Amino acid sequence: MNGTRRTRVAVLFGGRSAEHAISCVSAGSVMAAMDPERYEVVPVGITREGGWVLHDGAGLTIEGGRLPEVTGGASVALVGDPAGRGLLRLGDDAPVIGVDVVLPVLHGAYGEDGTVQGLLEMSGLPYVGSGVFASAASMDKEFTKKLLTAAGIEQGDHVVLRDAAGALTTDPAALTQEQRDRLGLPVFVKPSRAGSSIGITKVADWADFDAAVATAAAVDTKVVVEAAVAGREVECGVLAAVDGGLPDTSLPAEIKLKAGVDWYDFDAKYLDDAVDFDVPADLTPEQTAAVQEVSRRAYLALDCRGLARVDFFLGTDPATGADRLVVNEVNTMPGFTPISMFPRMWAASGVPYPELVDRLVAGALTRG
Numbered sequence: 001m002n003g004t005r006r007t008r009v010a011v012l013f014g015g016r017s018a019e020h021a022i023s024c025v026s027a028g029s030v031m032a033a034m035d036p037e038r039y040e041v042v043p044v045g046i047t048r049e050g051g052w053v054l055h056d057g058a059g060l061t062i063e064g065g066r067l068p069e070v071t072g073g074a075s076v077a078l079v080g081d082p083a084g085r086g087l088l089r090l091g092d093d094a095p096v097i098g099v100d101v102v103l104p105v106l107h108g109a110y111g112e113d114g115t116v117q118g119l120l121e122m123s124g125l126p127y128v129g130s131g132v133f134a135s136a137a138s139m140d141k142e143f144t145k146k147l148l149t150a151a152g153i154e155q156g157d158h159v160v161l162r163d164a165a166g167a168l169t170t171d172p173a174a175l176t177q178e179q180r181d182r183l184g185l186p187v188f189v190k191p192s193r194a195g196s197s198i199g200i201t202k203v204a205d206w207a208d209f210d211a212a213v214a215t216a217a218a219v220d221t222k223v224v225v226e227a228a229v230a231g232r233e234v235e236c237g238v239l240a241a242v243d244g245g246l247p248d249t250s251l252p253a254e255i256k257l258k259a260g261v262d263w264y265d266f267d268a269k270y271l272d273d274a275v276d277f278d279v280p281a282d283l284t285p286e287q288t289a290a291v292q293e294v295s296r297r298a299y300l301a302l303d304c305r306g307l308a309r310v311d312f313f314l315g316t317d318p319a320t321g322a323d324r325l326v327v328n329e330v331n332t333m334p335g336f337t338p339i340s341m342f343p344r345m346w347a348a349s350g351v352p353y354p355e356l357v358d359r360l361v362a363g364a365l366t367r368g
Helices: 020-030 115-123 132-139 141-150 177-183 207-217 265-272 285-301 341-348 353-367
Strands: 007-014 037-044 051-055 076-078 087-090 100-104 158-159 188-193 201-204 223-227 230-238 254-256 273-277 307-314 321-331
Touching: 007 020, 007 353, 020 037, 037 265, 051 076, 076 132, 100 353, 115 132, 115 285, 132 141, 132 321, 132 353, 141 285, 141 321, 158 177, 177 223, 201 207, 207 223, 230 285, 230 341, 230 353, 254 341, 285 307, 285 321, 307 341
Parallel strands: 007 037, 007 100
Antiparallel strands: 037 051, 076 087, 158 223, 188 201, 188 223, 230 254, 230 307, 254 273, 307 321
16 A cells, blocks of 8 residues: 555455355445445456446345345456556446455355466456465365365265266266265265355255256266265364464354254255354364364365365264364355354454454455
């Protein structure tokens, strides 16, 4: 910043993924938390078709079950030349909109998977969050599991189905009998590269397996079949340290399904009054320390940057009776909606929402 000039932050949201609406809600919450005396916010919506448009930042909430959507506005494009560092209005002679830093509040494909990060790298713009590799690896459940396993972090049993949109959807040998016996029932059938529980089916009868694969394959042609892991659903936030040392970790939180709710699907996350959240979670000091340590290790193993949310199952090892901590997934751009766990965990840890956003933006500017 020069003198008292406000930092100009381009907030990207929407996008081409199935998580378009949740990205909009997250962005609305982030922008509401940004101090207008410190930041000049440039809201940039990305339509479902991929067009970038200037947005007024209004209407980015879920109202009466209606999900928000980016539908139009003045078209803009990112200046590819690093000397430009900004956004170009398309179709007129207006000057480039200079940008100091980008906050890509994008979830899912074409946003959280390394694609927009690569675009921002080529454009020479600082941005909040993980780089190309960590974003791509964390978005793909198969490679998240491989990298975390290599780092000695426990994963649940699983099988990866490739080309699931093709013959595998109707091939009974897509999952062998040995694999079915090993995984047991129930299993969760998931798109490998998606979030917000979109495209996921809980299968309690193998007769329903092919339909579940088809549902997941409609989102991603690579599908992961996971054995159910018994345990409490616990999450922990990770945030880059201010001094550049080891990342900080939040107090963990727990998701508790209400009676009659089978699992934590999209509606339970965003639309229904289906869950209770314990923030912080009712854990022993030893359990809290273990969750925080494994969260930090997962963040470093995937080469994350800026922030992440690590999701766990906390159960009991039947052989020893000791706690068993299994990482479910790592989110490099977790939800920032009013009910999202990441900002709530940090608020419970002494970092309120506005300060959390400040730290993310400051960290991105420091990295350059």
